[in-house]
Amino acid sequence: MSMELQQLYVLAGTFGAGILTCGLIALIAFKVARRKEGGSESAAIQTRRALLESVAQNVSEVHHVYQQFLALALEFSRHGKSWPPQRKEELRRITDDLVNVFRHLTEAEATLLLLGEKKLERALRIYGSKIVHLRRQIYADKPSFSGEEIQGLDHLRKEIADLRETFYDALSQRFKLV
Numbered sequence: 001m002s003m004e005l006q007q008l009y010v011l012a013g014t015f016g017a018g019i020l021t022c023g024l025i026a027l028i029a030f031k032v033a034r035r036k037e038g039g040s041e042s043a044a045i046q047t048r049r050a051l052l053e054s055v056a057q058n059v060s061e062v063h064h065v066y067q068q069f070l071a072l073a074l075e076f077s078r079h080g081k082s083w084p085p086q087r088k089e090e091l092r093r094i095t096d097d098l099v100n101v102f103r104h105l106t107e108a109e110a111t112l113l114l115l116g117e118k119k120l121e122r123a124l125r126i127y128g129s130k131i132v133h134l135r136r137q138i139y140a141d142k143p144s145f146s147g148e149e150i151q152g153l154d155h156l157r158k159e160i161a162d163l164r165e166t167f168y169d170a171l172s173q174r175f176k177l178v
Contacts, residue, residue: 045178053175056168056171059105059124061101062102062105062131065094069091069095069135070134072094073153077138077149078150080143088141091140095139098135102128105128112124119170120170120171130156133156134156134157134160137152137153
């Protein structure tokens with residue numbers, strides 16, 4: 001074989017090895033870029049999950065104070081005028097706490113809107129409005145409750161419980177889809 005032919009083979013082999021090396025580098029670069037994309041999606045998913053968890057936490061804080069208010073409200077509705085003054089004062093305090101904790105509900109609604117979860121936000125707003133409606137019917141200086149009012153309170157209490165359960169079911173579904 002002539003020297004020129006050998007040089008040609010060496011040149012062709014070197015050129016082929018170069019193309020193969022460039023192809024491998026391009027393939028590795030492509031895979032690294034895809035991993036980075038996947039990582040950013042993962043970060044976005046983690047952020048969304050954390051925000052949905054914060055919504056659940058905010059709603060649970062409101063619900064905890066609501067439950068305290070509800071227990072006192074039901075006790076008050078049963079006793080009326082004969083209810084001790086210190087218990088009425090406790091009802092006043094917990095009513096104030098309920099009003100103050102509603103900022104958590106507002107935060108949860110804002111978070112849901114930022115996430116584009118308009119249906120969840122609306123469900124949460126309805127839940128909150130029913131609690132406000134109940135709170136307006138029960139105040140420590142109310143003299144007594146009629147039988148019809150007590151039935152209305154029981155109905156409203158059940159409606160609030162159903163709204164909460166429906167909200168959490170929908171929130172749970174959204175969380176699972178993330």
